[in-house]
Amino acid sequence: MLEIIFIIFTFLGSPSGICFGQTTDPAPLLVLLDKNEIPVFDDDADLDSLKNALLQSLNYYAGLPKETNFNFGKDVYSLQSLTDSLKFLENYLEQSPSKEEFSRFIRDHFLIYRSCGMGSKGLVTFSAYYEYTLSASLKEDSIYKVPLYARPPDLLDVYLENFDPSKRGERIVGRADGKNLIPYYTRQEIDSFKILENKNLEIAWAKDPLDILFLQIQGSGWLEIKDSTETFHIRYAGDNGRKFKSVGLYLIESGQILKKDFSRKKMVDVLSQLPEEKRQEVLNQNPRYVFFEVTSPTTPTRGSLLVYLTPGRSIASDPKVFPQGALAWFNTEKSVFDKKGKIIGKKPLKRFVLNQDEGGAIKGAGRIDFFVGRGQEAQKMAESFWSEGDLYFFIKKPSP
Structure with missing residues (x-):
């Protein structure tokens, strides 16, 4: 939302x-x-x-x-x-x-x-905002093939107030490159270039990258596990520090949706009609990426x-x-x-x-x-x- x-x-x-x-x-x-x-x-x-x-x-x-x-x-x-x-x-x-x-x-x-x-x-x-619920699988298959990632160990948060009290609430996010701190990977690098693949970071797999995007926007939620009555409570565990950019706004500005017709359902309908690669290109317009962790079902957000x-x-x-x-x-x-x-x-x-x-x-x-x-x-x-x-x-x- x-x-x-x-x-x-x-x-x-x-x-x-x-x-x-x-x-x-x-x-x-x-x-x-x-x-x-x-x-x-x-x-x-x-x-x-x-x-x-x-x-x-x-x-x-x-x-x-x-x-x-x-x-x-x-x-x-x-x-x-x-x-x-x-x-x-x-x-x-x-x-x-x-x-x-x-x-x-x-x-x-x-x-x-x-x-x-x-x-x-x-x-x-x-x-x-609320706790979003999506269908997921604990194993990758031909339907559930979009990974939901845990926080990578090389993701670093630098809180500027530790260096200057006037910078309260400000932070820089990145990863170490030798002695330098450089920006963390974008959504395109993570989802299209598969930069985090095969690093044992997958919590589960979803059907559609749009489901992952909606979960990331809400910040926490629940996974309803395929072929099971089990549900996983997941919560925000960090982000890549990139600025949020609206995918919906991009669809409007690029003429794919009229402003007066915009809704979440309309956005889903338009993206669902695109080829998989093109759909991911649109989602990549928002470089911000959120990582999650599994918590107890009884643990509040x-x-x-x-x-x-x-x-x-x-x-x-x-x-x-x-x-x-x-x-x-x-x-x-x-x-x-x-x-x-x-x-x-x-x-x-x-x-x-x-x-x-x-x-x-x-x-x-x-x-x-x-x-x-x-x-x-x-x-x-x-x-x-x-x-x-x-x-x-x-x-x-x-x-x-």
Whole structure:
């Protein structure tokens, strides 16, 4: 679904860099609100799931160096400040407050920052992602012949914040070539030139490289094994560091699909009609490649912070823009379906969430991806959710 989302986002245009009526200076990414600007923070989900998400962020903070700092727009807060904020909220939730009491507690005890989002209205565009399911075989055959790869041992991640604290959230990915670090192999080198073949990296085999692409876009999922009741839970284990490029957008720009007709089904139909070699050429337009690892079926999905994601409570954002692990709240809309799965309207979606993941297509202050879990309802949500709204971040007010 992120493939479709990326296309829409591209045609909408990029953020203007202007926030809340400013016309000259570059806008900050987050703006501290005055008391009279603060909304009512409704929440439409159970608070137990929020407790679980809070615990995961606290686990993340517990593993960071004590000198770590986080940017809230132009303001900088210590790791201790963010940890204290989440523990303070965690303790309060043990009192089982009503949702009205909870909203009032947040307003009274937290500093509140709003995202500048896209353009002068400060709106953020929300999408959703879920755990994709595909049919696979543990052995290669004439039907299942597209490999799903584990992380190669020569793939290296270099986190720039280890060299310069101002580079938090930035990394370089590559492989060693003598004493040099060079870019890792592209999708074309991996899928067309078979550069990773015969290296014992195959987890399983799929029917179509498009299935692999969709799984890579979602970042985690499930393999339904051929001739078996067994399912494998797989999750992100790394990527080649290449920039995400939209295959769907390429099909539009090359005239193979009209913009007005684009959908995931249309993209699949067009690609399925191409000869195998030509289809792979189109998929190679996206050089980014994601690697996976098998995990226990009972193990929840992990995000980029290496903590478990909570369906309906975890979001992915640009780590260069928003504080990782932090408490946030958004206000937008989601689709309403009838019994046949047809969209019949919209309803509000208001939710406290934790910023616990990132995505190759999720860049800037105007984009958030909402994790919705697994199953048909999650898939429907992910494939229909594209909505503008408001985004806020929170940190506990300093003690008097």
